[in-house]
Amino acid sequence: MAASLEKEQQRNQVIGIIEEEKLQKQESKGSNKITRTQVESGEGEREMTPTAANSMHRSGSRPQLDVSKAEIQGNEEEKYPTILLPNQSDDLSHLALDIGGSLIKLVYFSRHEDQSVDDKRKRSVKERLGFSKGNRRSYPILGGRLHFVKFETRKINECLDFIHSKQLHCGGLEPCYSDGVTDQNGIIKATGGGAYKYADLFKERLGVSLDKEDEMDCLVAGANFLLKAIRHEAFTHMEGQKEFVQIEPNDLFPYLLVNIGSGVSMIKVDGDGKFERISGTNVGGGTYWGLGRLLTKCKSFDELLELSQKGDNRSMDMLVGDIYGGLDYSKIGLSASTIASSFGKTISEKKELEEYRPEDISLSLLRMISYNIGQIAYLNALRFRLKRIFFGGFFIRGHAYTMDTISFAVHFWSNGEAQAMFLRHEGFLGALGAFMSYEKHGLDDLMVHQLVERFPMGAPYTGGKIHGPPLGNLNEKASDRDWKFLIYAGGLISWMEKFLRKGTEITAPVPMTPLAGTTGLGGFEVPLSKGSTLRSDASALSVGVLHLVPTLEVFPLLADPKLYEPNTIDLSDNNELEYWLTILSEHLSDLVDKAVASEGGTDDAKRRGDAFARAFSAHLARLMEEPSAYGKLGLANLLEMREECLREFHFVDAYRSIKQRENEASLAVLPDLLVELDSMDEESRLLTLIEGVLAANIFDWGSRACVDLYHKGTIIEIYRMSRNKMRRPWRVDDFDDFKERMLGTKNNKNTRHKRALLFVDNSGADIVLGMLPLARELLRRGTEVVLVANSLPALNDVTAMELPDIIAEAAKHCDILRRAAEVGGLLVDAMINTSNSSIENSSSVPLMVVENGCGSPCIDLRQVSSELAAAAKDADLLILEGMGRALHTNLNARFKCDALKVNDVDFDFCLHPSIASMFPIMPTISYWHSLSIVSLELAMVKNQRLAEKLVKGDIYDCICKYEPVS
Ligand SMILES: Nc1ncnc2c1ncn2[C@@H]1O[C@H](COP(=O)(O)OP(=O)(O)OP(=O)(O)O)[C@@H](O)[C@H]1O
Ligand SMILES: CC(C)(CO)[C@@H](O)C(=O)NCCC(=O)O
Numbered sequence: 001m002a003a004s005l006e007k008e009q010q011r012n013q014v015i016g017i018i019e020e021e022k023l024q025k026q027e028s029k030g031s032n033k034i035t036r037t038q039v040e041s042g043e044g045e046r047e048m049t050p051t052a053a054n055s056m057h058r059s060g061s062r063p064q065l066d067v068s069k070a071e072i073q074g075n076e077e078e079k080y081p082t083i084l085l086p087n088q089s090d091d092l093s094h095l096a097l098d099i100g101g102s103l104i105k106l107v108y109f110s111r112h113e114d115q116s117v118d119d120k121r122k123r124s125v126k127e128r129l130g131f132s133k134g135n136r137r138s139y140p141i142l143g144g145r146l147h148f149v150k151f152e153t154r155k156i157n158e159c160l161d162f163i164h165s166k167q168l169h170c171g172g173l174e175p176c177y178s179d180g181v182t183d184q185n186g187i188i189k190a191t192g193g194g195a196y197k198y199a200d201l202f203k204e205r206l207g208v209s210l211d212k213e214d215e216m217d218c219l220v221a222g223a224n225f226l227l228k229a230i231r232h233e234a235f236t237h238m239e240g241q242k243e244f245v246q247i248e249p250n251d252l253f254p255y256l257l258v259n260i261g262s263g264v265s266m267i268k269v270d271g272d273g274k275f276e277r278i279s280g281t282n283v284g285g286g287t288y289w290g291l292g293r294l295l296t297k298c299k300s301f302d303e304l305l306e307l308s309q310k311g312d313n314r315s316m317d318m319l320v321g322d323i324y325g326g327l328d329y330s331k332i333g334l335s336a337s338t339i340a341s342s343f344g345k346t347i348s349e350k351k352e353l354e355e356y357r358p359e360d361i362s363l364s365l366l367r368m369i370s371y372n373i374g375q376i377a378y379l380n381a382l383r384f385r386l387k388r389i390f391f392g393g394f395f396i397r398g399h400a401y402t403m404d405t406i407s408f409a410v411h412f413w414s415n416g417e418a419q420a421m422f423l424r425h426e427g428f429l430g431a432l433g434a435f436m437s438y439e440k441h442g443l444d445d446l447m448v449h450q451l452v453e454r455f456p457m458g459a460p461y462t463g464g465k466i467h468g469p470p471l472g473n474l475n476e477k478a479s480d481r482d483w484k485f486l487i488y489a490g491g492l493i494s495w496m497e498k499f500l501r502k503g504t505e506i507t508a509p510v511p512m513t514p515l516a517g518t519t520g521l522g523g524f525e526v527p528l529s530k531g532s533t534l535r536s537d538a539s540a541l542s543v544g545v546l547h548l549v550p551t552l553e554v555f556p557l558l559a560d561p562k563l564y565e566p567n568t569i570d571l572s573d574n575n576e577l578e579y580w581l582t583i584l585s586e587h588l589s590d591l592v593d594k595a596v597a598s599e600g601g602t603d604d605a606k607r608r609g610d611a612f613a614r615a616f617s618a619h620l621a622r623l624m625e626e627p628s629a630y631g632k633l634g635l636a637n638l639l640e641m642r643e644e645c646l647r648e649f650h651f652v653d654a655y656r657s658i659k660q661r662e663n664e665a666s667l668a669v670l671p672d673l674l675v676e677l678d679s680m681d682e683e684s685r686l687l688t689l690i691e692g693v694l695a696a697n698i699f700d701w702g703s704r705a706c707v708d709l710y711h712k713g714t715i716i717e718i719y720r721m722s723r724n725k726m727r728r729p730w731r732v733d734d735f736d737d738f739k740e741r742m743l744g745t746k747n748n749k750n751t752r753h754k755r756a757l758l759f760v761d762n763s764g765a766d767i768v769l770g771m772l773p774l775a776r777e778l779l780r781r782g783t784e785v786v787l788v789a790n791s792l793p794a795l796n797d798v799t800a801m802e803l804p805d806i807i808a809e810a811a812k813h814c815d816i817l818r819r820a821a822e823v824g825g826l827l828v829d830a831m832i833n834t835s836n837s838s839i840e841n842s843s844s845v846p847l848m849v850v851e852n853g854c855g856s857p858c859i860d861l862r863q864v865s866s867e868l869a870a871a872a873k874d875a876d877l878l879i880l881e882g883m884g885r886a887l888h889t890n891l892n893a894r895f896k897c898d899a900l901k902v903n904d905v906d907f908d909f910c911l912h913p914s915i916a917s918m919f920p921i922m923p924t925i926s927y928w929h930s931l932s933i934v935s936l937e938l939a940m941v942k943n944q945r946l947a948e949k950l951v952k953g954d955i956y957d958c959i960c961k962y963e964p965v966s
């Protein structure tokens with residue numbers, strides 16, 4: 001009863017919105033009242049320019065934004081003011097379809113509320129730094145997520161159910177009434193033959209019209225978008241080796257696009273919207289699947305492909321050797337193992353179909369078709385002198401052997417001149433292109449740094465909504481079947497329940513990469529069937545959800561964003577990967593304990609903790625088997641995945657209570673520390689401050705060795721112990737040079753820095769006793785300080801949200817901090833003692849807090865928050881603290897201003913050979929000299945065995961490295 005009442009209310013709301021919008025439209029026809037808003041939002045174009053040739057067609061086809069009550073936010077004089085759409089549903093979704101002969105591909109967009117609240121801190125930062133988000137566009141930016149899903153065309157009903165269950169056909173407005181009531185959002189972009197064939201079915205079942213977009217247009221638009229906007233979208237695949245390539249957007253054209261769907265289209269692409277379909281072949285994916293099904297009685301495409309992995313085509317194919325009595329035909333370059341005639345061997349034998357192994361049939365067929373397509377592609381590339389060939393379409397299905405075969409053909413016939421490349425979103429080109437044909441999505445001018453790809457780590461849907469593929473896909477093949485189950489169960493059974501049931505079945509997935517030896521001159525060897533099972537559906541996990549975050553920006557102080565590589569460690573080295581995967585898996589149980597405790601240790605929390613552990617281990621196992629399963633992976637991505645996985649299992653902040661406890665304990669001793677510091681002269685104070693940063697950075701819950709320490713002593717004991725160990729000279733000790741830059745020499749007083757950005761790391765002692773006192777020193781010297789902290793929790797890192805309270809507490813004991821925080825607008829709410837007796841100079845530089853835009857212990861400076869980007873504009877000193885931000889990432893980053901990197905190096909994360917080796921042999925990073933960069937490396941080594949072995953030092957050794965401008 002209650003439910004139906006609620007439904008009715010919602011329905012009235014929806015109708016209310018629609019009615020209101022109609023009203024607004026009528027109004028706008030009669031007067032110019034809201035035209036500005038309309039023009040800015042893109043909606044106005046339709047109303048204002050009815051004469052434009054195709055405006056009728058195009059405007060009608062666009063899912064509409066609800067612009068009722070729209071108002072300009074912020075300054076009217078701004079060139080591109082942000083428009084607030086109070087009535088626009090946050091869940092506005094757009095859906096586009098590519099309905100092919102074999103598969104239906106869906107790309108849909110879901111908008112998610114900006115989780116960060118627009119709090120006082122944010123507003124004051126905005127005021128002070130003078131920026132407003134989203135000033136790049138003249139219409140509201142659609143931040144949200146792009147999801148990729150596919151269904152078999154023969155099971156179109158499942159697709160319709162899916163769309164219906166998620167209300168994708170009506171812009172995500174909930175609830176949507178397809179039974180008779182069709183709202184104005186009932187138009188969906190669609191491409192592929194099915195856009196024609198199934199138009200009536202969509203109308204009938206969902207009440208929507210399909211707006212047809214040309215298939216070739218869409219393929220090209222999708223490919224161009226992916227190649228320009230997604231980092232490492234393309235890769236080569238030769239002899240089992242996958243290598244990601246980054247192509248410069250201005251060096252992309254011309255190329256040949258070969259889309260291997262049911263049939264094959266070959267398109268010469270010369271630019272955006274500039275292309276020609278130069279060829280095609282009817283021998284394609286449909287041929288393999290169709291013939292294969294008839295010949296092997298396989299029930300699914302994957303089953304057929306899986307069979308091929310155990311096949312030996314020599315029983316089917318006639319080889320050169322079969323014809324030449326075992327000899328090569330070397331005169332024309334054919335080895336005995338070259339296939340002379342696919343399936344040719346079967347003519348000379350008196351065997352019936354049943355007497356052949358289905359495995360061999362499948363392999364023979366796969367090779368015949370892949371090789372043929374590769375060869376035709378090559379010939380067409382030759383016709384137009386195209387060097388690059390990109391292969392898309394779901395025939396490829398991320399299957400190593402298929403890609404190797406195609407690559408071999410291209411390489412062999414072109415003598416290495418042409419290169420075959422594959423796309424991670426292989427089969428979604430057309431659907432993406434259709435999606436992009438909605439105007440004013442702004443998708444076409446989204447830039448690389450505004451897209452973040454995330455893999456659903458275990459939670460197929462949260463809050464009752466499906467966000468990604470179901471869990472079963474981790475090692476289950478029947479993805480489509482699962483979808484159905486989940487849709488119907490959606491809301492009734494939580495995904496967690498399902499996971500817990502499924503969890504026991506999750507095992508390390510089986511590899512599908514045949515290793516070396518697949519190809520050889522003039523022919524192929526039999527694939528090494530290392531694994532007998534085919535990996536779960538490629539689209540399920542090889543392609544993540546694309547998060548569109550229009551507010552992300554490239555950190556403006558990067559010397560050269562093109563050369564910037566955040567990850568210090570290259571995980572494409574298998575030993576590295578193995579080392580880090582092991583570390584993460586060893587940390588897991590400890591992390592789960594923390595996570596469960598953070599949620600009060602309830603039964604529910606325990607179950608989720610258990611599920612999280614299983615999901616994350618499964619991902620680690622998967623990566624161990626197939627390192628490039630998630631595209632090009634850096635350590636930063638790996639660490640972020642862990643945090644994301646926690647969040648998916650609803651662990652908002654696993655270290656919450658630890659952080660709180662440590663903050664309190666540290667704040668309690670802060671006054672004493674400040675008194676101690678104030679009694680020192682400038683020089684010893686600076687040294688003590690740097691020691692303090694190093695010592696306090698010992699509180700790192702990412703490190704095993706440190707975690708063990710915490711069980712043995714109080715925070716303050718450990719901190720004191722840590723500081724007492726700071727005996728100089730440190731293992732590497734350039735402190736004096738740094739001091740000179742800060743304090744100058746007797747004859748030469750150095751100028752102060754204008755603004756320092758301090759990238760802070762952990763909560764507790766690290767921030768309170770380490771970084772805050774350092775910030776205070778800079779403030780005292782007249783340098784503005786911006787504390788840069790995480791947007792979301794990660795390990796025990798302090799977040800931007802938490803900082804104002806910590807600062808307010810600290811400010812109670814310190815006038816310098818208090819004034820600066822006041823000026824920086826951080827103390828609006830805080831109840832602090834306002835007696836300003838002893839400080840004579842009332843003009844203070846501000847202390848500010850900005851969020852960095854990420855939720856991981858590492859930071860990719862190509863994708864930072866607009867706050868940080870704005871704060872960076874006037875900064876002339878950078879201090880990067882902690883191993884995540886200054887070591888795992890950004891160790892090699894080059895900046896446009898002075899940079900000070902403060903790392904502690906701890907056992908688990910940092911003393912891996914690759915990193916440790918950077919410290920004893922400092923010249924390896926000597927190229928810093930060539931830039932105007934001042935950097936200081938401060939490191940503490942926290943493992944005896946490794947310290948001895950690798951740095952020839954002792955546990956808790958410190959490294960302080962400073963490089964002055966040359
Ligand atoms: N789960 C699957 N079910 C069916 N076919 C699959 C599957 N996975 C991969 N394939 C292969 O992918 C092909 C379809 O690829 P794709 O979706 O790119 O083409 P399509 O759009 O359906 O076809 P066309 O563009 O020719 O109309 C199939 O013919 C088959 O070879
Ligand atoms: C007919 C299409 C374009 C449908 O996607 C595709 O299946 C295809 O390109 N087939 C090959 C037709 C040919 O050029 O021989």
Ligand SMILES: [Mn+2]
Pocket residue numbers: 098099100101192261262430
């Ligand atoms: Mn197609």
